[in-house]
Amino acid sequence: MIARPLARFAPLAAAVLLAALSLACSGSEGRRIDVAAGDRPDGSMYFEPKTITVQPGEKVTFYVRNDGSGDHEFESDEAAIEEVVIPKGRLRKVAWTAPKSGDYPIYCDITGHRQAGMELTVRVQPAQ
């Protein structure tokens, strides 16, 4: 049995707990977006998916996994994402807040990689 003074605060405690839980789940990370980086036997390279759609001002965290045979990078001058190196076989989290509407490239800046296909497009647009 809960003592009366405590029972009075139970709804408040529940609300605080719920708020803390929802923070832990959606959190400051925002939406999780998985991205795979890698290369194929024919020498071509990729980011998957090729196109990602987000809303202006949306907070997201890219989970970039390097499935390739060497190091790769994840960056964008246009979208203000500083270079992050993802070693072979590793995962790196990149937190980012989407800018104003538009299409922004994200790419790997290691020599030859972008030309080999390591570029994706982030489309920033309001919810439909």
Ligand SMILES: [Cu+2]
């Ligand atoms: Cu690369």
